[in-house]
Amino acid sequence: MANIFHSNIFIVNWHYYAAGLLIYLSVCLFLHLKSKYSKRATSVIKHDEEEVEEYNETQQNGNGYWHSGEDCTHIPLVYKRIPQQEAIVRSKEFYEYMNRRRTVRHFSNEPIPSEVINNIIKTAGTSPSGAHTEPWKFVVVRSSEIKQKVREIIEWEEEINYKKRMGKIWVDDLKFVRTYWVKEYLTEAPCLIFVFKQLYSIHNNQKQRHYYNEESVHIAAGILLTAIHYAGLVSLTSTPLNCGPALRKLLNRPNEEKLALLLPVGYPSKDCLVPDISRKPLQDIMVEF
Numbered sequence: 057m058a059n060i061f062h063s064n065i066f067i068v069n070w071h072y073y074a075a076g077l078l079i080y081l082s083v084c085l086f087l088h089l090k091s092k093y094s095k096r097a098t099s100v101i102k103h104d105e106e107e108v109e110e111y112n113e114t115q116q117n118g119n120g121y122w123h124s125g126e127d128c129t130h131i132p133l134v135y136k137r138i139p140q141q142e143a144i145v146r147s148k149e150f151y152e153y154m155n156r157r158r159t160v161r162h163f164s165n166e167p168i169p170s171e172v173i174n175n176i177i178k179t180a181g182t183s184p185s186g187a188h189t190e191p192w193k194f195v196v197v198r199s200s201e202i203k204q205k206v207r208e209i210i211e212w213e214e215e216i217n218y219k220k221r222m223g224k225i226w227v228d229d230l231k232f233v234r235t236y237w238v239k240e241y242l243t244e245a246p247c248l249i250f251v252f253k254q255l256y257s258i259h260n261n262q263k264q265r266h267y268y269n270e271e272s273v274h275i276a277a278g279i280l281l282t283a284i285h286y287a288g289l290v291s292l293t294s295t296p297l298n299c300g301p302a303l304r305k306l307l308n309r310p311n312e313e314k315l316a317l318l319l320p321v322g323y324p325s326k327d328c329l330v331p332d333i334s335r336k337p338l339q340d341i342m343v344e345f
């Protein structure tokens with residue numbers, strides 16, 4: 057019996073087999089963790105599932121993307137030099153003017169002339185953009201029926217955000233603006249401007265990359281806010297949480313467009329109040345070398 061035990065090759069060399077199995081399991085574990093980590097890194101960069109898809113596609117078809125590859129005529133810059141003294145006065149006046157911009161959450165229903173809205177959107181469209189791809193679309197909604205649907209979508213999600221999704225800290229941090237999941241301003245304001253970022257566009261049946269579309273759209277939104285203020289209107293910058301896909305569907309926008317911001321725009325209601333807040337002084341927002 058002892059002889060059989062000693063002559064069985066598997067039993068005699070059990071420690072080699074055990075070591076082999078251990079190495080095999082370690083390699084499997086390493087490969088599993090590596091793939092899990094790289095997937096997580098991707099999802100951190102692109103939260104939206106469709107964006108992950110788009111990102112992966114970009115990685116695979118990088119060279120298949122459309123690009124003009126063409127030169128362009130260069131023309132003399134149209135530029136008028138402002139004397140330094142005048143620049144000091146103008147920049148101060150502009151600062152004081154912009155410092156009066158406030159986010160408004162109570163609107164009158166007075167309509168805005170179409171020409172004013174057109175000029176505001178044209179101004180936003182003067183924004184710089186990555187490789188001049190102009191990756192934005194501004195959807196202007198005046199229809200009461202669509203505004204009502206927008207409100208229903210947002211209030212439905214906001215109630216869940218307030219009650220379940222977001223914690224007490226989030227709710228407490230927003231207390232000073234006195235917002236709730238009921239959003240009267242979505243139907244009160246005469247106009248809603250939806251700012252969509254375009255991840256890519258189609259040229260000759262090929263996708264054209266929109267470099268830095270996020271940054272470009274946010275710069276355009278800043279110019280939009282400035283134009284709204286300059287036209288004597290008020291607005292509310294908002295980012296409807298978890299409503300992007302439903303609003304995109306409602307407004308019939310294509311997959312490559314993602315909602316960046318929603319701005320109700322109009323005139324303030326007569327009894328409009330705003331939080332009494334101050335802005336950081338220059339020394340807290342500027343560093344000089």
Ligand SMILES: Cc1cc2nc3c(=O)[nH]c(=O)nc-3n(C[C@H](O)[C@H](O)[C@H](O)COP(=O)(O)O)c2cc1C
Nearest residue numbers: 157158159160161233235292293294295296330333
């Ligand atoms: C990206 C962004 C998202 C915002 N989202 C909301 C929002 O969902 N609801 C809201 O009432 N205010 C929102 N605000 C407005 C801020 O609360 C407001 O800008 C801030 O309190 C400063 O007030 P002011 O704009 O009057 O200077 C948002 C502002 C920014 C820039």
